[in-house]
Structures are given as structure tokens and as C-alpha cells.
Amino acid sequence: MVRFQNVQKSYDGETLVVKDLNIDIATGEFVTMLGPSGSGKTTTLMMLAGFEPATHGEIYLNGNPINNVPPHKRGIGMVFQNYALFPHMSVAENLAFPLAVRGMSKSEQEDRVKKVLEMVELPEFGGRRPAQLSGGQQQRVAVARALVFEPDLVLMDEPLGALDKQLREQMQYEIKHIHESLGVTVVYVTHDQSEALTMSDRVAVFEDGVIQQLSSPEELYERPENSFVAQFIGENNKLRGTVQGVGQDKLATVKLDSGDVVKALAVGIGSKGERTLLSVRPERVSIEPKKSRNTVTLTGRVEELIYLGDHIRTRMSVAGHTDFIVKVPNNAHHHELSEGQTTTVGWEAEDCRALDDMAA
């Protein structure tokens, strides 16, 4: 449906904001561009919407190149960060705007507006001005307006950024449901990873104008391909070391800077002697683990205990790193730890990913 081919973008002719972007988005897919600010995700969206020309490369929509198609002829619905509801029009007028532009008859406009208002559960609000609506209601109207002319593709530029946490979560599900029931393709931009993981079929993690990883939320969390993704998505414990060798079973032997030698799953490492960053999720680490063949164990000192109800967040020093986090589940048999105590921590070697060391 949407295809970016070798797209590059520069504003000043000196630095590239988007570097050689290639991505294919299938019809009906919900793809999220996730990344920190300045990573190029919004620029990519603006190029797709037609507000920014691509400096190089071609963007295809339904197989047709659209670089020279002006935004109003692309037929792409868009939800803006601040909703961009026209303040001088009522909600119904806002919703009828794209229909009037398309020369639709008044009665048909009214029908469509009524239907779409019901879809976003605001049937009584047609006569109101946007300023008379709450943030969440404005958000729904903005979504409705982007959908009312039945585009195949809808772009959303951090649409939930202005809402409070609770409303944001509720709206995530609503948008997700609308997407599922209409079968429309959605390209969504956000810097909020939980939003990206909740809603998307696939997530493209942007950093420095490059897609670092494009995969399903589960893949992204469980199997990050590089250290940026590992650090950006969720929480990860970092251990730095040097590669000693990679075995048959894809397990690499790594000598940590503290001198301990551990095994870890080889994902993005170089040859022997190169630096690597080991990455292991806090929830995969256990205290005083039962040993099996590939269990890695290290000694750790408890530095800080934070009681969080369902689990106890434990900060430890392990192999020279003082910010090693372990989530100790608050279940019946959990270990009673106290600050200053020394214990062993361990995890399965497959859960620890040996990645590139960006800092090196």
C-alpha cells in the first residue's frame, strides 16, 4: 500500500534528517513510527502526507509514485497532534469539510457526519464548537474527521500527546478498535513506547534518521536487534564486555569488564576481541536461581529496595555496574532481601542478548 524507496530528506542541505528509508506497509496494517524527538519519524510522516518534499527517493501509494502529487490530491486522512479542528466551525461543519470539498450533496454530507459521530460516540455534539469539547472529545472528532471521507490510509501524528494518562489509554483502545472495524491502513507516529506496543501490528523504531528495527511489538520487546532498540523499548540491564568467541549453539562467550566470563545469545556482535553490550530484562533475572546447563550466575550486592506492590524493584551492583535492576515478584515464596546484603543473581543465557556496543 505504502512504499518508501531510498527516501532521504534534508532541510538545510548539510545534514540528513531521514537517511535512506525503505519501508513497505501492507493494506490494513497498523504501523507505528516510534522514536525520540528529532529521530525523523514526523518528517517521514510529513513526506507521506505531502507537506514536505522528499529530497531523494520515491514514495509510492497503491503502486503510484506520489512525490509530485499535492497533499489535497493524495486522499490521505490525517489526525494532527493538536487535532487542528477548525475553531470557527461547529463539529458538524468540521466533519462536513472534507465532504463539501469533494462536492458531496448536503443530504449525503449530513448522513455521513451523523454516522461518523455515532462511530466516535458523540452523536449529540454536532452543533458544538471545538472549544466547547473536552480534550478527549476533540480527539475523537479529529479522528472522525480524518475518517469521514473514507480514505484508505490514515496518518496520525502523536494524536494522544495532549491527553492525560487515563484518557490516553482509553483512546488507544478506541483507535485500535476503529482500525480493526474499518480495516483502514494506519501510520501512527509517537514517542510513547507503550502506545506503540499496545496498538501496532508493526513498529518501526527510528533513531538518527534510520529505522533501527521494524517488527511486531513482541519481537521488538523480546528480541531487540541492537542496543538502541534494547535500551529504548522497555527496561534493560546493561553489562559491558569483550567477545571471547561464539559457539555452535549461537551462544557467545563474553568476558565482562569485571573479569567474570558469561555466555549470552549472539545477536549483533563482531568477532573475537570486539566490545559488546549484554542486555537482559530485569524480569528475566532471578535471585539465587536453580542451576541448569545455561544458567549464568553472578554475585550481586543489594543497593536499594523499592516497594512497588506487585513487585519489589531491587537495584544491585553486579559485575561493576551499580544500576542493575532486578524485579523480585511479590509472591508467597519471594526472597526477603535487605539493603547491603550479598546474594547471587542469575538468568538463562538465551535471555541475555549480546549486542553492538554503541558507546564503544
Next chain:
Amino acid sequence: MTDVTASGVPGEITTTDGVPLKTSLARATRRQRLQALVLVLPLLLFLLVAFVLPIGEMLFRSVYSPVGSNVLPNFSKVIQEWDGEDLPPESTFEVFVKDMRAARENNEIGKTVGNLATRINYEIPGSRGLFTRSARKLKNITEGPYKEALIGLDKRWENQHIWRTLQRVSHDYTISFYLAALDLKYDANNDIVRADPLYRIYVPIMFKTLWLSALITAICLVIAYPVSYLLATLPLRTSNLLMIMVLLPFWTSLLVRTTAWIAMLQTEGIVNDILVFTQIIPEGSRIQMVYNMTGTIVAMVHILLPFMILPLYSVMKTIPPYYMRAARSLGATGTYSFIKVYFPQTIPGIAAGTLLVFILAIGYYITPALVGGNDGLLISNLIADHIKKTLNWSLGAALGAILLAIVLVFYWLYNKLVGVDNLKFG
């Protein structure tokens, strides 16, 4: 519930010790309100002394003209008994002659025969000589019958019109200045009629002022709108430079700017020189662009332009670019988006700018006086004339009051159409 409301009126909320909540609140905020009053007091006093009182005095002067009773104190009472038929009785004539004789001796400003003559002359142009000359000869009349004696001095004393006018002028309060300002007058029968065509000057100039102001406002809007748009949308560095260029003339003396336009536009001026030099017009037919209406329009548009740009800019600055983008993404062309989405949002700025420029233009004085010549004169120039040259302050005040009324009417209309709450000056 019951003990809360027990001490007060049923349903009224009270504090715990039974004082009504409103009283308690008023007491608590009294200090703040006093503080606020003290802060605005200097401005309030200044406005009162420098603005409200003078304007009030001027407005009062437009209806209050005690010349009649000042110059002829006794006559002004007696004449009121005259029914307006034939001529006043002999006794009235006697009082008139005696009052006039007394007035001859009086040199106090506002109480001389000359003052009265001027006042009557406003009502009956050309009658001034009758009073001054007769007054000189009055010393010869020492005994009755005064009527015959007076008519003997000048045949015109036989004219009812003079006596009716005298009767009217003897009232301290008069609307005749407003009549004059509206090109109306009393005829010989005390009816209000239109002034002679030669004297109908104020209403045409009033209308000219209105439509010239409207034209200047329209030109300002047409020029200012794109400039403001650029100012609001260009990157900060460029727009700051542009803003300085807009404000630079604003910081220059009004007189300097106006005289600069004379240098630019006069027949031997820069614009004509360039036109001749580039052979667009031949040497012999240099265009008269100043000391006429063109000069007034050009100079006033230039001077009033910032008053249009600034409110427009301040409104446009608050319109984020994503509205236009949204409209485009919804399928509207650039022009359509502009008309349907951008333009309506700038209406508060347009309203503020046009109101500001129009009201300023309607009362503008210096520029038309300098570059207006004869046909570029506005009503304010006539007002100034009456205040400074002819010293007919009452007529000037009446014209000013009418101008004020027109401005208020426009303001009211504006409020009806746009809503004053919608105005944004910055």
C-alpha cells in the same frame, strides 16, 4: 443544615460564625480592591482632568451660548414676552436701546457689542455691520419713541427676522450650532430649513471624510493583509527584520513623514522626476499628486498602515500552520483552504484593524492639513479652523460632537456585526 442558615436569610450561605458568605468575601477582598483603586488613581485623575472635563466642556459649549443675556441682560428677558408678530412693543425697544448703550461702555470679553454682532452674524450672515454701526450712533437717541429712532438709524431694524433672531439668541441654550453644522438654518419665520447652497459645506465634507476614511481603511487592509501574513509565517529572523521595517516609520515623527511625502509627490518631486526621467510621462505633464485628495490618501495610508498591520499580525501569529495543513489533507486546494479556514480566523484582526484605522482616519488632522490642499481637507480641519481661526468654538464643538456621535454609531454597528469581544489589538 439548619444551623448554617439559621442566622441569615433561608438558603443564604453563611460562614461558621454566621456572617453571610458574600459579606465575608467582600470584607476579605476589600483591601485588594482598594489597592487596585490606588494603582489606577493617577490615570483616573489624569483622564478626568485632561480628557473627560475638556470634552465635557466642549460638548457643553456646543449648546450653551450666553452672549445674548451677557450683552443685553434686561432685553434678553423682556424680548421673551414678544409673541413674534409684527415688531416688539415700544417698551422692548427702549430696553434694547438702553442695554446696547450700556454694552457700548463694556469692554469685558464676551460682553461687548462686537460679541453679540458676531453671534447674530452666524445666524444672519452680513448682519454684523448693522449692530456695530447702530451701536455707535445709539448715543444720539436719548428719548422715545425709540422704535422710530432706531429704524431711523437703519431701515433693517424694521425687519422681523432680526428681532426673531435676537429673541432666539437671548436664550442661553441653543441648537443653532448643531443646525449650522448640519447645513441647516432658521429662516425669517423661525422654521428650520436647509442653508443656502453657498453655505452648505459641512455635510458634504462630513460625507467626504467618511468615504475617504473608508477608502483609506480599505487600501490599508489590502496592503496590510499580505504583509501581516508574511510577518506571521516567515522564520523569526526574517520576520523580525520585516517588523522593524514596519515599525520604523511608526517611530518617526508624524510631521517628518508627512513632509517627506510632499518631497516625494510634489510636481517637482522624486516620483514625478523618475516618471519623467524614464519617459513614462512627458516633461510638460507632470502629475499633481500632492495638495489634493491623492496626497491625503497616500500619506494617510502610509501613516495608518501600522495600525492595520499590528492587530492583523497579532491575530495571524496565533493561527498555527497546522490548520492549513489539516484543510489540505482533507482535500481542499490551497485557495479553498485559505478562504474557508484561514481567512475566517483572521476576522477579529481585520475587525480590530479596520475599526482602529477608520476611527483614526475620521479624526485625522495634521496630514490632510499639510498635504490635502483644498479638496483633501477633512472635517477635522474645519473643526480646527473654527477653534483656531474663526474662533467660533461653539460651531467647532458642535462639529466635534457630531463626529464623536458618528464614531460611536460605527462602534455600535461594529459591536453588532463583529462583537467587540472578538476584537484583538495584540
